Amino acid sequence: MGTAPPVRSHVDPQAFRQVLGHVPTTVTVVTAGTDEGPAGLVVGSFVSISLRPALVGVFIDEASVSWPAIHRTGSFAVNVLAHDQQAVCARFARSGGDKFAGLDHRLSPHGHPLLPGTTAWLDCEIEDVRKLGDHFFALAGVTDLGTSQGVLPMVFHRGALHTIADGSAPGS
Template identity: 45%
Template structure:
């Protein structure tokens, strides 16, 4: 495959090329008039340590995003590798995605799914245009405990996981730990 310029980009090719980048899978949730709402989201990332910010990118037509925008609060649930069925449910167009799903409210009231690897509880800080998506920046208010579960990953259009015997510490990890140690824990909340 040769180099393509933006005027000749085929959406399928674009998606295939970007599918070479492995992502984690999250469920972004909120409650709207007491009703739990959420959607599967691969476009989630840490943005800033100080202040603590994350981002996610919902499609502009998303009903779940409309609810998050109304409430101003959301939780990001990081899925464990055994939660493929949960991911499929929240990635569907099913109206009641929470049917049969256990959850409890976060400190801000957003649903925290039982069995996830971790969660991040946030309020909407800013929203930016991102083509057919929005770029939503969230301010982190609290974090859930990490349960040690390996994450559910998505790669080339398929679920995948980490092979524990192939994990290697990143060489910059020590620099990050030094930064975190120097940063007061009071700035996180």
Template identity: 35%
Template sequence: MAIDAQTFRASLGRFASGVTVVTTSHGEQRAGLTVSAFSSVSLEPPLILVCIDKRSSAIDQIDASQVFAVHILSEAQVDLSNRFASRSEDKFAGLDFEKSAFGNPKLPDALVFLDCRVSQKIDAGDHFIYVGLIEEAEVAEEKQPLVYFSGGYRSLME
């Protein structure tokens, strides 16, 4: 018998994870969301995965463009995480960003930036799993990561 949603959330909330923002665009439309379900998949070829709720407005744009970017956030980027976790209509309003080689919004000051091409889309319950082939990666100078644990942001220095 499967566990209930409350037990599932309480259980996995005890798994410390990094915080990422996934961005994409198709034409003039942009989308972005905060994602903690992110993982490396393969070294050869270089693959990662992100899990995105099927209700997300980003799904249609990722499916149309077949590209997305992942920003691994630093501990100084709590506001950015909260911005992209919100239900705001235009999460990019007033935000300074560039476009990546694939046209994805590229947010400033991320710990890591990964520009990806969709390799696979897997239907998994109430989420889709997107496997991305990393085409470009940028790693910032040494910064501390933003960590999420038990319903809140944490620092590795605590």
């Protein structure tokens, strides 16, 4: 049985966004210690790719002014935001400016900013970057990581920030 060639049709971008809004996504902040100082940006498309080797991916809007400096470092940290970090999310979602002004943070083993109060963090080395549509996809190997036990994550769903109710699985 042969496979049919892919059918490409025009999909309205607003309808696409509305439909995909029904898929909850993790809210993360990608950070790096750059030559210009610390840099960071919100990433709503973060994905685990492989366990062996440990690989993750992030999708960065092509219009990001923070990404070029982060990309040049060759590595970055992923900060998984906690349910109560809406102000941190807003700070790193804006374009330009000193997003770290007045914000305490510690450094990862690679020297990248780790934000306080997050659910988890991963230190990553960039393995490949590709332009896909209106985003860059950065494939990265995980070199170190950690979690904060009992801290519930922030998720983006249907156009708003939410948290997981209690972190337990249905029926448990």
